[in-house]
Amino acid sequence: MISFEHFIIEDGSPIYSQIVRHIKQGIIAGVIQNREEMPSRRLLSALLGVNPNTIQKAYRLLEEEGIIESHSGAGSWVTVNEQQIKVIRSQLLEGDVRALVKSMKQMEISKEEAARLLGDIWDGN
Amino acid sequence: MISFEHFIIEDGSPIYSQIVRHIKQGIIAGVIQNREEMPSRRLLSALLGVNPNTIQKAYRLLEEEGIIESHSGAGSWVTVNEQQIKVIRSQLLEGDVRALVKSMKQMEISKEEAARLLGDIWDGN
DNA sequence: TTAACCGTATTATAGAACTAATACGGTTAA
C-alpha cells in the first residue's frame, strides 16, 4: 500500500490535481512502484480530510492516464512500465523547469543568475 | 502606455492573476517603469478578449499592492519605487525557484541533475 | 453465508472565477 504520509494540501490548485501530481512524483522518485496497491477512496478521503468524490476524480484521472487500474469491489493498483515512467518524468520535471525558464527569461534574468539562484535556494538560502 | 504585445492567456490559473503577474514580470525586467500609464480597463479587455470585470479585478489587486494608482475619469499609472521592485522580485523569482526546488526534492532529483536540466532547457533542449 | 470492505454513481448545495449587460459620475480635449 502506497503512503500519503507527507501529503498536505497547500497551493491554490485543485485537490484532485495535487493528488495526481503527488502520485506521479512518487513514481518518479521510485517511492511508488508498479503493482503497489492504492489506498481505497474512502480511506484516503478520511486520511486527507477531503470528500470521497474528490479522491474519486483523482483516481479516475490516473486511470485515464493508465497509471492505475481499478476493479470494482477489489481495489486499485499502480500499473506503470519503464516507458510510462519516462513520460511522466518529462511531463512533471521538464514541464516545471520549462515554465521557470520561460518566466525567468521574461524577467530578463541571465543564465548565470538563474543557476546561482537555483543553487542558493537548493542549499536553503 | 505599457504594452501587452506578447501577452497570451494560457495556463489554468485565473486570468486576473496572470495579468497581475505579467505586470510584475515587466516591472522586474524594467520593461514597465514608474509613472507609466496603464491601458484603460475597456481597452485592455478588448485587446485580450476578456471581460472588463476581469481586468478590473487585476487592477484592483495591483492597486491594493500599491503597484498602480487609479483616478476616476483620468486613468491608471504605475507607482513603484526601488524598494517595492525588490519585494516584487523576490516574490516572483524566488517563489518560483523555491517551488521548483521543493518539487524536485520530492522527486529525489540531485542538485547536479537539477543544475544540468536547467542549463539544458535554458539553451533550448 | 454474511458482514465489511471495495469501486461506482447520482443528486443537491455552495463558493470562486468568469462572462454579460448596464449604469453612474469624473476627466479631458475638440
Added chain:
DNA sequence: TTAACCGTATTAGTTCTATAATACGGTTAA
C-alpha cells in the same frame, strides 16, 4: 460645452471545484 473617453459599481448567469448524503452491486475473509 459636450462628446468621448475614464474608473467604478451592480445584478445575473455559467462553469468548475468541492462538499454532502446516499445508494447499488462486486469482492473477500471470517
